[in-house]
Amino acid sequence: MKISVEEEQPLFDIRTESEKLFSGLAAMSAGEIGVTREAYGQGEQEALDLFKSYALKFDLEVELDAAANLVVTLPGTHPDKPCIACGSHLDSVPQGGNFDGAAGIVAGLLCLVQMRREGFTPQQNIKVMAFRCEESAWFGKPYIGSSALLGLLSTLDMEAYHRSGQIKLFEAMAKSGADVERIQNGEILINPKSIGAYIELHIEQGPVMISRNLPTAIVTGIRGAIRHRRITCLGQAGHSGTVPRWLRQDAFFATAELISTLDEHWRVLLERGLDLVITSGTVATNAKVHAMTRIPDEVSFSFEIRSQSVDALEAFYHLMQTECNNIAKNRRVKFQFDRKLYTAPARISDAWIEHLKKKSEMLDFPSETIPSGAGHDAAVFANFGIPTAMIFVRNDKGSHNPEESMEIDDFIKGTELLYHTLKEPV
């Protein structure tokens, strides 16, 4: 890390410190498969305690907010000015990897420790926010800790059961020390104007940076989604040997035509520069009646469109409906849709993107940008209107699995970029 350390201090080596923190985390949360840091549970709490004692050791201020998230502060000379916050989440998915979430907290802590050791005192406070329960795997909904802080949870959300069916969210939160009554009332637990910006460092959870050879990247936005859990194509069953092509109403051939047609639209729209991914994660004929020699009369499939652009989401959704109508007419089938699910994209601050690009160039890092396909606590801040930015660190083998793997060299680069942007914010 290209940071000058005053000579009289004992050697503080970012590499050694980060490896110590990550291996400490892994040791306490490793199970038979991968690591598990259960939200509002043991693994998450142990991670919180580790980070808390690390921060205290370096004379940083430590508190739990009213949602029981950990907040570490390097006090500034003008604490009334809106603070600069960085952070990420403490929990992991069950049997997940060690870096998803933790990387952003470790990076933030090391930046604050480094500033403290340098004797650097910022104007505004600089904070690390370590959120609980970002993963939807635990209570069905993501971003619980950051949403609680911003008053975004409903009574219904709070009644959701843990995946084990043993405990409700509000009970689990109360056990961890959150002020459940205020959260249930939808109270905003922090003055949003007290946060000047939120910067999240996170591992990339897709394969783009590996493929493009980017140790760090600047996130342009967090993709929103339009989804149907289940679209059903209904045709007409028939004997596979006796019904000629012109009399068929084959639900699978119709579905295959839909998917192929949409794939071709996708290809063309990408060439025109749209941000877009489309996926059908599930497909099935009706197992109660399907057979090798029976023309299928029913095929169900999920369909998801993701984009950083609301316009692209809506335009592709309209295109999908249009192609369904065309195919339904030509092939005499019907497409039935369940409830349309919508998640808004999150906008990243343009000023912060430019700032991160300049800092990257200064450090001789690539200044490439990529979208975030996965959701993050950053989306909660961005959609609340708080200037938000994200730094991605290269990570191999995806995320939400034990194989997740980030190189410490890449992590140090990401931390360095975070350090300089926290020290000299927009």
Place this chain on the structure above:
Amino acid sequence: MKISVEEEQPLFDIRTESEKLFSGLAAMSAGEIGVTREAYGQGEQEALDLFKSYALKFDLEVELDAAANLVVTLPGTHPDKPCIACGSHLDSVPQGGNFDGAAGIVAGLLCLVQMRREGFTPQQNIKVMAFRCEESAWFGKPYIGSSALLGLLSTLDMEAYHRSGQIKLFEAMAKSGADVERIQNGEILINPKSIGAYIELHIEQGPVMISRNLPTAIVTGIRGAIRHRRITCLGQAGHSGTVPRWLRQDAFFATAELISTLDEHWRVLLERGLDLVITSGTVATNAKVHAMTRIPDEVSFSFEIRSQSVDALEAFYHLMQTECNNIAKNRRVKFQFDRKLYTAPARISDAWIEHLKKKSEMLDFPSETIPSGAGHDAAVFANFGIPTAMIFVRNDKGSHNPEESMEIDDFIKGTELLYHTLKEPV
């Protein structure tokens, strides 16, 4: 029916007689849903007894062959000449229709009765063969009665269990009076040279004759098939939001492209005149791991090609493999195939097709031809080298279901065509 009846005889009305026979059959085999004539069971035996007593009433010769099929004979003046046989099957599928199989036997019987009543004595014997156990629904394999007669059953076939798991085929056959020992030895129970031709009247089990407005049609051949119960497309799983199109290895998008591409080949080849139907009756992502937000790494599907032409079967199969290879290369997926299943097409005698066309024209019936997509006992005779033909009678709402519905007017036309071709064979 345009047949002159001698005036001194009591009125014999084909319509009344056929309605009586069909309603008698329906009454004895109707269950809660549809009719059930269990192979080597009660429904099949009762149908056999009904036909037997009907034949005896009109002074026709009756016997059970060594496979316990019913054979009704109108003796000719030259019984040593190869006979002309018609017929079909006695059994039905569980909860099936009343006409599948029975139509061919009723038609044959009425033709023989009519000849007897006219005092017509043919040169060669004319026979009606009423086969047992044509439907694969009972013991897993079709055409048991006709295959037994021609020595085509293996010991393994004979060991097959009834769908109930309660009784083996050889036991059920023995109970019905079949000579199980000779059948198990693969003995041919009839001199194949004693059969000059086999003509089967059957309801159409597809929708073509309804759509083309044909009361009767002449069958050109019985489609064979190449099948895979399970082809598996293997790709790479990934987060639906984070993996861009150029890095995807989506097993469902690959499968959809395969099906769409083959559908287009099918369309083009039909325009070039090939006989071809293709079907994927089952498709599914792996339910243990699939999710709306997970790029699917595994899609399994069945695939079936049917044609009257061996060349068309093999050519399309090769085309399918070629497209699998192309798509596998472009999309970095793999296609894995289970065992290739082959059923040979059955050739219908060209001379008989021409003969049936001429007789149809003589009767002012359409002389249109269609392929048989479903299998029939006729396929066993044809593949044994015995000249074989088939007459289809129009039938609404498919077959193998209780909705199956044939108009008696159409049946009478089919019977009339059968009558004239039996009386004046090729």
